[in-house]
Amino acid sequence: MKPTLCFSLFLRLATALLLVCVVLLFPTPAQADIVTLTATDNGKQVQLNVGDQLVIRLPTVSPRFGWRLTQTYPGQLTVTQVHSLPGLSSGVPGAPATFEIHFQATGTGGLDLALVSAQPGTGFSPLGDFFRVFVTIDKPGVAKNVNITEYGNRSRVKVNKGDQLAIRLDNTGGSKYQWEVMPIANGVIQLIPPAATPPTKKPRKKAKAGGEEDVTFQFQALNPGKTTLRFLYRNTANNEAPPKRDFELEVEVPEPPR
Incomplete structure (x- = not known):
């Protein structure tokens, strides 16, 4: 076999091997x-x-x-x-x-x-x-911030262990009604207390009576399992009065992959 032909075959083989290595090392994005x-x-x-x-x-x-x-x-x-x-x-x-x-x-x-x-x-x-x-x-491997509004009433949500869950509910400023979260069973998810607001020199503006003033509840997924979060919109001046409306959300925390 002529030296020129041998070198040409060797060059083609080397090029093919290099292409295979590139494909293996740098796979095509999904x-x-x-x-x-x-x-x-x-x-x-x-x-x-x-x-x-x-x-x-x-x-x-x-x-x-x-x-x-x-x-x-x-x-x-x-x-x-x-x-x-x-x-x-x-x-x-x-x-x-x-x-x-x-x-x-x-x-x-x-x-x-x-x-x-x-x-x-x-x-x-x-x-x-x-x-x-x-x-x-x-x-994969990234914790999520899950946000639910009142449009999600009576629905289901799946969150992974470590995820943050925020539930934002409609409220009326200056109203005697307020949202109250009911006790949570079985340790699947935990309510995070609101952070203390640092004092400011300027007095806080009072909510305009009758205006919209949403309230947000923060939770963290702790353990695998299922639970139901329930909120009641109650009259703070009369605990015996029936709630004006309620909100329910079924929460599932799946077992982490092994």
């Missing part, structure tokens, strides 16, 4: 998933990973109208596209148009993703004027 939800998914739990895309399609009366988010989710979900289209499937047969919103999962956490109809009372869906899903965005 393809981000695209998760699509329609009206039939109302109330479900959705699992995403950081980098995944979430598309929600909901029925609307015409392309002129749509749905709006009840709040934003900075650091967790970013809105990338919003549009209303005629004829696109929304999970509701006969709906004249579909509102479509695209999200990108940007950070870990758990959240109550809620949308309300921009034109209340239009129908075309079994949801009425409200759509809600609970979204968990995971990244």
Whole structure:
């Protein structure tokens, strides 16, 4: 065999081996998933990973109208596209148009993703004027901050050991009613006492009577198991009076992977 031919074969072999090593050492990044939800998914739990895309399609009366988010989710979900289209499937047969919103999962956490109809009372869906899903965005080995609003009443949530759980409930400023958390059984999750507010020279502004003043309860997941968190909106001046409303959330802390 000629020396030139031998060198050419050796060079090709070396190049092939180098490519194999590069593939092994630097694997191709996992393809981000695209998760699509329609009206039939109302109330479900959705699992995403950081980098995944979430598309929600909901029925609307015409392309002129749509749905709006009840709040934003900075650091967790970013809105990338919003549009209303005629004829696109929304999970509701006969709906004249579909509102479509695209999200990108940007950070870990758990959240109550809620949308309300921009034109209340239009129908075309079994949801009425409200759509809600609970979204968990995971990244292995990273503890999550899970946020639940009053839209999550009577729902279920799964949090890992070490995760923080915040429950934000609607309150009326200056009202004699206040939220009270009921005793928590079995040590699955623990209420975190609010941090002491440092004294300031300026007096704190009093809440405007009748105005909205949300209250947030912080918890931490301690041990595997299941428990139910219950809150009562009670009259602080009359303990015998029945609560004005209540809030319940079933919480599961799964066994950690071995």
